[in-house]
Amino acid sequence: MLDMELIRKDREAVATALAKRLDPAEVNRALDEIQRLDQERRALISEIDAERQRRKAEARAYAQAKRAGTTPEPAPEAERKQLAELESQLDEVQSRLRTAMSELPNLPADDVVAGGKEANRVVRTFGEPPAIEKVRDHVELSRALGLVDHERGVKLGGSGFWMYTGMGARLEWALVNWLIEQNIQAGYEFLLPPHLLLDSAGFAAGQFPKFYDDVYHLDKQSAPRGQFLLPTAETAILGAFQDEILETAKLPLKAFAYTPCYRREAAGSHSDERGTVRGHQFNKVEIFQFTLPEQAGAALEAMVAHVEGLVEQLGLHHQTSLLAAGDASAAMKKTLDVEVWMPSTGKYKEVSSISWGGDYQARRAAIRYREPGNKQTRFVHTLNGSALATSRLFPAILEHFQQPDGSVLVPEVLRDKLGADRLTPIR
RNA sequence: GGUGGCGUGUCCGAGUGGCCUAAGGAGCACGCCUCGAAAGCGUGUGAGGGUUUACGCCCUCCGCGGGUUCAAAUCCCGCCGCCACCGCCA
Numbered sequence: 125m126l127d128m129e130l131i132r133k134d135r136e137a138v139a140t141a142l143a144k145r146l147d148p149a150e151v152n153r154a155l156d157e158i159q160r161l162d163q164e165r166r167a168l169i170s171e172i173d174a175e176r177q178r179r180k181a182e183a184r185a186y187a188q189a190k191r192a193g194t195t196p197e198p199a200p201e202a203e204r205k206q207l208a209e210l211e212s213q214l215d216e217v218q219s220r221l222r223t224a225m226s227e228l229p230n231l232p233a234d235d236v237v238a239g240g241k242e243a244n245r246v247v248r249t250f251g252e253p254p255a256i257e258k259v260r261d262h263v264e265l266s267r268a269l270g271l272v273d274h275e276r277g278v279k280l281g282g283s284g285f286w287m288y289t290g291m292g293a294r295l296e297w298a299l300v301n302w303l304i305e306q307n308i309q310a311g312y313e314f315l316l317p318p319h320l321l322l323d324s325a326g327f328a329a330g331q332f333p334k335f336y337d338d339v340y341h342l343d344k345q346s347a348p349r350g351q352f353l354l355p356t357a358e359t360a361i362l363g364a365f366q367d368e369i370l371e372t373a374k375l376p377l378k379a380f381a382y383t384p385c386y387r388r389e390a391a392g393s394h395s396d397e398r399g400t401v402r403g404h405q406f407n408k409v410e411i412f413q414f415t416l417p418e419q420a421g422a423a424l425e426a427m428v429a430h431v432e433g434l435v436e437q438l439g440l441h442h443q444t445s446l447l448a449a450g451d452a453s454a455a456m457k458k459t460l461d462v463e464v465w466m467p468s469t470g471k472y473k474e475v476s477s478i479s480w481g482g483d484y485q486a487r488r489a490a491i492r493y494r495e496p497g498n499k500q501t502r503f504v505h506t507l508n509g510s511a512l513a514t515s516r517l518f519p520a521i522l523e524h525f526q527q528p529d530g531s532v533l534v535p536e537v538l539r540d541k542l543g544a545d546r547l548t549p550i551r
Numbered sequence: 552g553g554u555g556g557c558g559u560g561u562c563c564g565a566g567u568g569g570c571c572u573a574a575g576g577a578g579c580a581c582g583c584c585u586c587g588a589a590a591g592c593g594u595g596u597g598a599g600g601g602u603u604u605a606c607g608c609c610c611u612c613c614g615c616g617g618g619u620u621c622a623a624a625u626c627c628c629g630c631c632g633c634c635a636c637c638g639c640c641a
Binding site for chain 1: 600601622
């Protein structure tokens with residue numbers, strides 16, 4: 125949610141920033157509508173407040189007269205209706221205003237350019253693509269090594285699901301555990317949240333209404349409150365602090381969570397999204413920070429560096445890109461993707477998206493802090509990022525460290541956890 | 552899931568229709584006192600919104616949502632949460 129006051133005071137700046145993401149004509153139409161509703165809203169509030177004030181005075185006078193022994197006559201029926209009428213008008217206007225406001229995306233940061241994927245810019249590259257003679261892709265490797273059972277996964281959950289087996293399950297779990305340890309070391313508090321969330325959490329994170337149909341909803345019979353399966357732990361961590369005023373001294377508040385993520389995802393399989401690269405359920409460890417506005421810039425840099433360090437420790441060749449406005453998620457001001465090299469496709473694939481949300485999510489979720497020496501509450505800034513999604517790391521590790529004899533070397537940092545240095549073909 | 556009890560401000564806690572514009576206490580902040588502190592005394596102490604150049608003024612909020620009434624923390628209905636007991640428990 126954007127700041128209404130900013131729209132009132134500097135509509136031009138808002139329109140210019142939004143034009144990086146949306147058609148300018150559309151922006152103007154939306155802003156016109158919002159300003160009209162805003163004015164209507166304020167006029168109605170003034171009217172209602174004045175009417176209420178009058179009524180309170182009347183009720184007080186009535187009580188006094190009664191105490192004095194006289195029987196005053198109540199206010200005419202007509203006025204009662206008028207107030208109810210105004211109030212329902214206000215409800216209507218406010219709900220339309222809220223809808224219009226909640227449909228506006230965040231303002232991209234100054235250094236974020238307009239455009240889609242093609243305008244993304246690589247800002248850093250780490251290492252070189254590994255030299256591999258005959259590249260086998262991760263699907264082939266995971267089958268040969270007995271790590272992932274796609275057929276039985278589909279048998280259980282339908283298309284878009286897989287099952288990790290044997291050393292594959294152990295590798296996946298070693299990765300998750302290693303990531304958890306790394307994030308604890310980096311000063312994040314470990315959370316294990318519910319996987320079923322109420323709609324208010326989805327709205328606060330800015331995922332609803334836009335992505336409402338992209339998550340799994342429980343039917344009304346089994347979940348009268350309409351919970352959905354979380355598509356990312358970001359939704360849970362943000363939602364956990366909804367409507368709170370955070371202690372200023374505790375900021376930045378750093379938390380992370382491990383959860384499976386459930387997404388409907390458009391069906392259909394691209395050649396570079398085979399195997400575990402894209403599915404309806406995957407494991408992810410998500411880091412999150414609530415900060416003072418002035419801490420956000422440094423926090424974003426620290427988070428990106430932390431994530432880059434994780435990929436680096438796994439020994440994977442990767443790059444970091446600054447996303448253009450149109451390719452970043454709507455709730456964010458600025459997003460950097462860390463992309464890992466996939467030898468089989470010769471492309472980089474996103475393993476983490478790290479974003480600065482400004483106060484956009486905090487405004488939707490009403491998460492505030494109190495300014496020191498000032499009674500005023502203000503909205504915190506939110507930042508989030510994957511650290512990391514294992515479903516992308518897993519195939520990258522297989523492909524990077526495949527050996528001519530068909531085995532795969534295990535990244536050093538995982539060897540103790542896995543209890544093996546090398547994965548070998550099962551037949 | 553059932554039955555019963557409970558839900559008031561930062562916390563404890565009073566309040567069963569009208570000076571509730573929410574008592575009292577604790578905590579916290581500031582001031583007085585003090586060489587300094589404690590104690591004592593005094594003042595202040597929530598959120599959201601409207602209006603105003605500003606000081607300020609006003610509205611809403613007693614778990615949430617409706618209703619009754621000239622008037623609701625208080626009465627009625629629904630929901631949510633907590634506690635206790637019972638039931639269920641792959």
